Amino acid sequence: MQHAAYVFDAYGTLFDVHAAVRRHADEIGPDGNRFSELWRAKQLEYSWVRTLMGTYTDFWQLTEQALDYCLRRFPSVDPAIRTKLLDAYWRLDCYPEVPAVLKALKATGAKLAILSNGSPEMLKAAAQSSALDQVLDDIFSVDAVRRFKTDPAVYEMVTLQWRLYPKAISFQSSNRWDVAGAAKFGFGTAWINRSNQPDEYNDFPPRLILPSLEGLLASG
Structure with a gap:
């Protein structure tokens, strides 16, 4: 999809x-x-x-x-x-596959963004340090709603700003609790299970479970 x-x-x-x-x-x-x-x-x-x-x-x-x-x-x-x-x-390393995957997704015409608990300054610095700012359309920080994930208002920021239905958005997180919150909101979700953790929150399953972001390119 x-x-x-x-x-x-x-x-x-x-x-x-x-x-x-x-x-x-x-x-x-x-x-x-x-x-x-x-x-x-x-x-x-x-x-x-x-x-x-x-x-x-x-x-x-x-x-x-x-x-x-x-x-x-x-x-x-x-x-x-x-x-x-x-x-x-302020200058955390990004995972090795991240730049190539984001560039490939961008090439499909999809919009790309970060949605994070991080402050705007933290996220801007991290994106610039890894040169991801060149492919991102937006950086959404919870600072705008003054509540942290998994509050629904956090996920709603994206749908309101981009005027998209939740089902049109694929949300990726390595945090299973974050995936559960996004799934409840209505996003399509991918759990990036980098450390092979057991599943939980079975009533809010992810659409995909992947060991890295690379799997997004095969799954659509």
């Missing part, structure tokens, strides 16, 4: 959220993998809690708060590395 538009989650889907810690792995030491996993987990936890409480705080502040928690949780990691890690988060 050919879609009129392809919309991508940013962190974990286009950009490797663990790249910042990996870049400074020697300085962080043996707790690096656990540190990075917790940083990501807390970042997301804070976004959900803030939305439930109705006290929006932009994603960059949540990223900083999550990092500060991790530095307290892992006293073996020198707190002096904080600035380096935050700087690295």
Whole structure:
């Protein structure tokens, strides 16, 4: 099925959220993998809690708060590395297949966008760092609605801006909970299951389950 538009989650889907810690792995030491996993987990936890409480705080502040928690949780990691890690988060590596896949989808005439919890500044910096800004038509940040995924208002931004029905849009995310939220809203969804995680949210299944974005080119 050919879609009129392809919309991508940013962190974990286009950009490797663990790249910042990996870049400074020697300085962080043996707790690096656990540190990075917790940083990501807390970042997301804070976004959900803030939305439930109705006290929006932009994603960059949540990223900083999550990092500060991790530095307290892992006293073996020198707190002096904080600035380096935050700087690295602005220039996360994109996954290897991403540029070619987005260019190929763009060549079909489809519209392309990011839809992310990230702040506008974070997303602009990440897209420019990977040169993805050259193929994207839009970057949608939850900052516009001041609620995080999976609030329906987040997904609705795309349909309102582009004047498309949800079914005309294919939404891709590596986060199964994000795929569930998008599926409930009515998007066609692709779960980019990069780490071969077990499925969940069975009442909101994805249209596709793929190990990387490359599968989009074969499936339409």
